Amino acid sequence: MALVMARPRSAPLLAVALATTLGGCFLLTPTSPPATIFEGAWEQVADAPAALTEVAAATLDDRIWVAGGLTAEGAGSAEVFVYEPVEDSWTSGPDLPGPVHHSSLVSDGASLWLVGGYTGSGFDAPTAEVWRLDPSAPEGWVADAPLPEPRGAGAAAWDGSRIVYAGGVGSQGVSGAVFALEDGAWSQVARLATPREHLAATSDGEGTVFVLGGRVGGLDANLATADRVEGDSAMEIGELPTRRGGVAAFWSLVVGACLVGGESPGGTNPQVECIDRDGDVSVLPNLERPRHGLGAAVVNDVAYVLLGGDEPGLFVSPTVEALDLR
Numbered sequence: 001m002a003l004v005m006a007r008p009r010s011a012p013l014l015a016v017a018l019a020t021t022l023g024g025c026f027l028l029t030p031t032s033p034p035a036t037i038f039e040g041a042w043e044q045v046a047d048a049p050a051a052l053t054e055v056a057a058a059t060l061d062d063r064i065w066v067a068g069g070l071t072a073e074g075a076g077s078a079e080v081f082v083y084e085p086v087e088d089s090w091t092s093g094p095d096l097p098g099p100v101h102h103s104s105l106v107s108d109g110a111s112l113w114l115v116g117g118y119t120g121s122g123f124d125a126p127t128a129e130v131w132r133l134d135p136s137a138p139e140g141w142v143a144d145a146p147l148p149e150p151r152g153a154g155a156a157a158w159d160g161s162r163i164v165y166a167g168g169v170g171s172q173g174v175s176g177a178v179f180a181l182e183d184g185a186w187s188q189v190a191r192l193a194t195p196r197e198h199l200a201a202t203s204d205g206e207g208t209v210f211v212l213g214g215r216v217g218g219l220d221a222n223l224a225t226a227d228r229v230e231g232d233s234a235m236e237i238g239e240l241p242t243r244r245g246g247v248a249a250f251w252s253l254v255v256g257a258c259l260v261g262g263e264s265p266g267g268t269n270p271q272v273e274c275i276d277r278d279g280d281v282s283v284l285p286n287l288e289r290p291r292h293g294l295g296a297a298v299v300n301d302v303a304y305v306l307l308g309g310d311e312p313g314l315f316v317s318p319t320v321e322a323l324d325l326r
Contacts, residue, residue, distance in 0.1 A: 040323065042288050042305075046088045047318035049081055053309040056105035057248070057295025060112055060133075062086075064297045065093060066306055067114055068100040072316045076101050076121040083306070083320065085299050094140025097131060104156035104201075105295075106163050113144060113181075115165055116151040126152035126170055130181075148179055148186050155201035155249075157209045164189075164209040164229055169197045174216055178234050190234035194225055198245035200296075202257050207231075208277060210257035215245030219265045219312060226257070226275045238279035244269045246292030246312075250303050252325050255282045260305050263292035263312040272323075289319050301326045 052069035059065075064083040071077060076099030082091050096114065103117025112133040119127045128147040133140060147165065154168025154175075163181040167174070176195030179186050192211065199214025211227040211234070222243035227234050244262030247269075252258055256276035262269040270286035287305060294308025303323045309315035 040285050042285060042321040042323045044288065045085075045304075045320050045322050046083070046090060048083070048307055048320060049090050049092070049318070050077070050079060051316040051318040052077055052307050053291075053293035053314070053316045054101040054246075055293065055295045055307050056103045056114065056117070057297050057306050058105040058107040058112055059297045059299055060107045060109070062299050064295075064299060064304055064306065065105060065107075065112060066295055067093075067105050068096060068103050068117060069307065070101045070121070070293070070314065070316070072314070074121055074314055075099065076119070083304070085302065085304070085322075094133070097139065097141055100127070102153040102198075104154060104165065106156045106158050108158045108163075113156075113163060114141070115156045115163065116147055116154055116168060118152040123152070126150040126168070145181060145184055145186055148188065149175075149177070151175065153197040153199075155199045155211060155214075157201040157203040157249075158205065159203045159207050159209045159229075160205045161207070164201070164203070166201055166209070166211045166227075166229065166234075167192060167196050167199050167214060178211075178229055189232045190229055192227055192234055193236050194223060196223055196225070196245075198247070199223075200247040200249035200259055202249040202251045202296075204251055204257075204277075210249070210251075210275070212240065212249050212257060212259040212275070213244055213247045213262065219245065219263060222262075222264060226279070228277060237277065238275060238281070240273040240275060240281060241283075242269060242271045242273060244271075244292075246308075248294050248296035248305060248308075250296040250298050252284075252298070252303070253301075254325060255284065256280075258284060258296075258303070260296050260303075261287060261291050261294045261308060263309075265312075268292050268309065268311060285323065287321055289317070289321065291317060291319065298325070
């Protein structure tokens with residue numbers, strides 16, 4: 001597998017805001033363009049064994065785990081697939097206890113947690129369930145401390161000492177609550193200024209979680225908001241150039257928290273836009289195949305975006321793309 005390395009170059013300054021149409025999708029660009037644009041291209045690697053959308057993904061033991069999701073028929077999936085980057089190949093992991101989609105998968109480097117989501121195949125049953133991967137258990141997954149409230153379409157990340165879960169949809173609608181799992185128990189530690197769902201989260205692993213994008217309702221209510229969660233506080237640090245939901249995120253030591261993919265009223269989004277803790281924005285190359293409901297993970301400084309739908313709504317794909325971030 002030969003990957004194109006992303007290399008920084010200076011971005012030209014623009015004096016005015018521009019609106020562009022890409023793939024039939026009306027996209028907003030900022031009045032002040034990103035400070036850095038990276039050259040290179042995403043490269044497609046081995047397809048996943050199944051075509052799915054609204055999956056959850058995380059890295060463990062230098063492999064990427066993809067859990068749950070929706071099939072082309074709208075059925076929830078309980079399957080788990082494991083991607084081995086060195087071999088560019090896939091194997092199956094232990095099935096989840098039941099079908100789930102719009103969940104979050106989090107790794108602390110030693111284990112995996114599947115957090116929240118919608119159970120079954122519908123959108124009317126958000127769950128508070130949390131499942132931890134335990135290779136010694138007969139079924140592979142064991143119940144862990146549940147969220148304080150059911151949530152679907154939220155986002156979670158490991159901040160170096162705890163799992164942080166933000167936003168999503170519960171019994172009272174779209175939420176801005178931020179929960180943290182510490183010492184075996186969840187508690188609410190903060191609240192997003194703007195409640196939202198179909199958002200993404202990633203972390204520097206040193207105490208900071210970045211909560212990016214999302215929406216409040218339909219695609220016409222997409223957001224580009226970026227929040228920083230530290231300790232018991234959440235603060236808005238700026239906006240990314242493109243409003244979108246149905247997104248994924250990953251962390252890069254070079255450019256910070258990166259938001260990838262998504263869906264907008266006119267189509268799916270190829271943009272990969274990054275923000276650091278100070279609110280400075282930079283841009284990585286667009287995806288070759290725009291998708292939403294996708295997963296994202298990093299292994300050995302290579303970013304991977306996995307599966308997701310090629311068009312807004314219930315569309316699926318097995319596509320996996322990779323970009324070397326060094």
